[in-house]
Amino acid sequence: MAGTGGSPPPPPPPGPLRLLLFLLLSSLLAAPAALAKSRFPISDNEIRQKKNECYADIESGLWGWQCKSSMIAKENCALKCLSPTCYETVYESDPLEEGEKDFTRGQEYKYCMHKLSLGESIEGIRGSFD
Secondary structure (H helix, E strand, O other), X not given: OOOOOOOOOOOOOOOHHHHXXXXXXXXXXXXXXXXXXXXXXXXXXHHHHXXXXXXXXXXXXXXXXXXXXXHHHHHHHHHHHHOHHHHHHHOOOOOOOOOOOOHHHHHHHHHHHHHHHOOOOOOOOOOOOO
């Protein structure tokens, strides 16, 4: 007969609720570190590296077929991937179009990333390079 060997039965595996609570608490404990201000702004090299990672994700299909439909769609998706907040602030109301080179908004986007990396407000970014 099972259980007659004198050892207690193994504990039941944690339920989905316990796992969910553990993951929630873990993410809350890690959040302050992720949101902490940096003493140094994001560098051009870091931006380039992260953007290349975004391009790789787009090419692998993680962002869906629409992000691979054209070079400009890919660029808009890469900008959104790199910083959803800055994309929303600078480009969402008027995404880049085929053949468009918008250096002013490009500077605004980069400035937005700079300010976010320092934990600063991005209020007033739009139009700051006009």
